[in-house]
Amino acid sequence: MGWADRLFRRKAEPTDADPAKKFSDVGVPELTHPSYARALMLDTGGDRTATVEVQPPGQAPYRAELRSGTTPGSLEGLVIRWHWPVVYDAQQPDVVYALEPPCGPDLPLISAELQAVRDARDLRTATLAEKYPPPPAAQLAVLMRPTASAVHPAWDAVCSRMGLMTTTEAQAVLDNIRADGNGWDRAQAHLYSWGPDVPDDLRMQFGKYISHLYYVAPQGRELDRQSFWTLGIAALMRDLKPSEVEPAVFERVMRPFTDACGPLPDSLL
Structure with missing residues (x-):
């Protein structure tokens, strides 16, 4: 299944082995209580994971782990020590979906892989914004x-x-x-x-x-x-x-x- 197919897939009931229970992943999820926050990229670890600090408005920040390996959930282009917006479900705050901006600085020539991540993340961001508009x-x-x-x-x-x-x-x-x-x-x-x-x-x-x-x-x-x-x-x-x-x-x-x-x-x- 390609990323475009997964992008618009509705989130299935997770199993115990389903990484969506713990990590962000590709797709446009069904969010019961959609919430927006800023996230600070802290570091990248082994096995294609990254640690971020989620900073919800008016609440204490907390750490979450992003999981890479699929587009647009890839860590490609995420910039350490920079903030960017994320969306998550308040009932499952450790599942964080990265939005469009953190795609890395523009260079004279970027790789086809990074451009694919950008395109996929743009699509997901647009769909999420339509389904769950950011709070004014x-x-x-x-x-x-x-x-x-x-x-x-x-x-x-x-x-x-x-x-x-x-x-x-x-x-x-x-x-x-x-x-x-x-x-x-x-x-x-x-x-x-x-x-x-x-x-x-x-x-x-x-x-x-x-x-x-x-x-x-x-x-x-x-x-x-x-x-x-x-x-x-x-x-x-x-x-x-x-x-x-x-x-x-x-x-x-x-x-x-x-x-x-x-x-x-x-x-x-």
Whole structure:
């Protein structure tokens, strides 16, 4: 059975010997309680396995083991010490499905094997996103209340939503910005005219949430990171100094993001 056949196979009842009980595997699963998280690639072991740290929003991180050997569940292209989005069933959290971005940096020429993994993972990611849409920032804000900062909880939620982005979503945000023509550019200039002062620790925090797109996603270096930084700045300013951010300017800046990724936390509205 080829990977394309397995990709759309519905998950069968696992047996004791079925590796799907313990590891991620290929296919588009039936998830009872679909949950999204970021995962940090820790290391690769023998027998085609890898250890990852799964970081669910608002919950304690835990370790899981990925199993390779099939496409798109292959470890090919996964980059150690980088984050990327994953989806899993909350009732079976040790079964983790890697989504599209961690495919390795683009090179002048990549192997046919890596391209096959990319293509297969793209298909699975698209199907999973259609069946189980990633949570919007509004939902993440609720999930993150136990761990969110009391000073800038909405910023935390927006950052976390960007940390779940695939390149397809990121490109949709940028397409929405371009579709708005000069209107978005004028709103961005108005936002920056207030001279937002962002502490270095928050700059680093934000950079980590979008680093998977720029550094390890296919064609990621073609994405305009500055636009995503502007979205984060708008959310942070609205959190910290709402009286200084005109609602119309804020709405215009954030609309490309909300159109692609869903509603914002109530505190930003």
